Amino acid sequence: MKVLALVIALALLAVSPARQQQPFRTATDVVILEAAVLQNNTPVTGLTARDFIVTDNGVRQTVEAVSAEALPVDLSLILDTSGSMTDTVEQLTEQLTVATGHLRADDHLRFLQFGWGVREVFAMQPPASRVSLDKFTAGGATSFHDALAAALMRVRRPGRAELAVVFTDAVDTSSAMTLEATEELARRSDVLLHAFIVRPPEAVAIDVMILRPDYRPLADLVALTGGGLEVMLADKHVVTGLSRAISEFRSRYSLRFTATGVPRAGWHELVVTIDRPGGFVVRARRGYFGG
Amino acid sequence: MDALELYALGDPAVIKMVAEPRAIGSIAAALVKHGAAWIRANGPSETSHRRLVAVTFALEAVRHVFESLEGRPAWEMLRWASGELRQESKPTDAERVWRHGAIAILQGFGASGIDVVESELNVATSRFPAEPRWLLIRAWRAEMDGTFNPKTIRPAPLDGTIEVPPGVIRAYEQAMRAPETRAEAATRLAYLRCASGRVDLAIDLATQGATLTTEPDIRSLAHLIHGWALTRGDRPAEALAEFRAAHESLPASQSAALWLARSLFLNGERAEAEALVDETMRTGLGELDPFRLYPRGDFRLWPMLIAQLRRAIR
Numbered sequence: 343m344k345v346l347a348l349v350i351a352l353a354l355l356a357v358s359p360a361r362q363q364q365p366f367r368t369a370t371d372v373v374i375l376e377a378a379v380l381q382n383n384t385p386v387t388g389l390t391a392r393d394f395i396v397t398d399n400g401v402r403q404t405v406e407a408v409s410a411e412a413l414p415v416d417l418s419l420i421l422d423t424s425g426s427m428t429d430t431v432e433q434l435t436e437q438l439t440v441a442t443g444h445l446r447a448d449d450h451l452r453f454l455q456f457g458w459g460v461r462e463v464f465a466m467q468p469p470a471s472r473v474s475l476d477k478f479t480a481g482g483a484t485s486f487h488d489a490l491a492a493a494l495m496r497v498r499r500p501g502r503a504e505l506a507v508v509f510t511d512a513v514d515t516s517s518a519m520t521l522e523a524t525e526e527l528a529r530r531s532d533v534l535l536h537a538f539i540v541r542p543p544e545a546v547a548i549d550v551m552i553l554r555p556d557y558r559p560l561a562d563l564v565a566l567t568g569g570g571l572e573v574m575l576a577d578k579h580v581v582t583g584l585s586r587a588i589s590e591f592r593s594r595y596s597l598r599f600t601a602t603g604v605p606r607a608g609w610h611e612l613v614v615t616i617d618r619p620g621g622f623v624v625r626a627r628r629g630y631f632g633g
Numbered sequence: 634m635d636a637l638e639l640y641a642l643g644d645p646a647v648i649k650m651v652a653e654p655r656a657i658g659s660i661a662a663a664l665v666k667h668g669a670a671w672i673r674a675n676g677p678s679e680t681s682h683r684r685l686v687a688v689t690f691a692l693e694a695v696r697h698v699f700e701s702l703e704g705r706p707a708w709e710m711l712r713w714a715s716g717e718l719r720q721e722s723k724p725t726d727a728e729r730v731w732r733h734g735a736i737a738i739l740q741g742f743g744a745s746g747i748d749v750v751e752s753e754l755n756v757a758t759s760r761f762p763a764e765p766r767w768l769l770i771r772a773w774r775a776e777m778d779g780t781f782n783p784k785t786i787r788p789a790p791l792d793g794t795i796e797v798p799p800g801v802i803r804a805y806e807q808a809m810r811a812p813e814t815r816a817e818a819a820t821r822l823a824y825l826r827c828a829s830g831r832v833d834l835a836i837d838l839a840t841q842g843a844t845l846t847t848e849p850d851i852r853s854l855a856h857l858i859h860g861w862a863l864t865r866g867d868r869p870a871e872a873l874a875e876f877r878a879a880h881e882s883l884p885a886s887q888s889a890a891l892w893l894a895r896s897l898f899l900n901g902e903r904a905e906a907e908a909l910v911d912e913t914m915r916t917g918l919g920e921l922d923p924f925r926l927y928p929r930g931d932f933r934l935w936p937m938l939i940a941q942l943r944r945a946i947r
Contacts, residue, residue: 459887
């Protein structure tokens, strides 16, 4: 078991030197891929294996099985408390306290904050025993990429699913970690990362409706993990946004296929679509490392 | 006793007051207006000591507006204090420490303090022409002008594409000539060589930086930069060893811990990586992390400099 939210079960054949030299293996690598399917921003249920089209490095694969078991969630909430969040952090914290009340009893929650550095406010624990979120005073620089890297370096526990949700204005000023270095972690992490760009409550609607070009690198990074990026106001939208992200996460299908027709080693780019009309949006990992 | 006398004695209430950024306006106004009279109030035998008390008090107040961007009264007070110290006929070691502290704070302010750094650096050089530290600070000044992002005060990105102005390299090479600043100048130049894609030079300089000093901050930073250069050179196993050395040199450095954790994670050692991340989130340095302080030069030395000054005024 090695790669990210994908689990690659290596049912390896004995490999002869001659076979090792073959550019394409007839591999028996079983890949398990989790995917959320949305229609009009609402999770779609009741799909079967025949509804999914999966390509691995451009080669269509046969989806052998689909399950939709909602595993308990290990949720990391990550809050930007840097100086640029001064106008939003207090209201955001209040809203997050309300939103975490929607977790299930078997879910776990931890809370991270970042400014000059990254700090764990409290460790992963059942929501019933969680510490109430203190009021934070925003200030200082923004170690945004450091915080994302810290959140991505988690080991997925058996029978549980890893979700990280970050609330930020997405301006990094002090990280040692670069975006490029964080992307490498995102490709290999088991954590699904979802990002909310938070605007002050008084921001005009157009600020929330458009995805500015400078948010694109973050959108691409979270997409690698199967997550999404949204822009929102720091008001009651926080509760609905977080609840929706968790609900979408729980609704994911688990797709299983045996990777065929592609070399095992290296990066495998995955594309998942739905073989039905209806404007479906699929959120799934963008790939995995084989070998 | 007045506030300045209590400050000299280390009175906690006065220390707390001077640490309140909102007090900067009234402190600055009072010192600029009445400071000279207070300094001379007990006659010539106490003037030098009282001057040092007043200017140290001013310096500490300026440091605490670091985050509040209340620059103007801070600059006025700093200019007043700097001018007062120049009235000492013979420069003392305490004055050298004070001037270094003032410049360190201004470096901490980033771009908003950069013009004042220049004028204070000129004063410091005229008072202490043999001090090698000023050359290193001039190199930092050149680096800030030549390669920093002026909006975010971020140093040059490590994508190997930056053209470092020759003047910046010359300034650091000059600072490398003095034994006191050689390791730090080599380390900073290693960063710039890495940013410009000269991995070979970066590795050589970072090695010098790590071996020429026992200072944990600089050793850790040098190993970290060495690891980045090796990463850019696609030598992940050696990079991991350097990140481990960076972490061992200064376990509280969150930058070093996160890069070591990243190397472990990509190497398949996920449980060790997660444990390291958890540890650094509980105990790691925030703003005093050597890399996070890289753009702010000698601001990292502020705690040591103010401690020396507080001892000098007792």
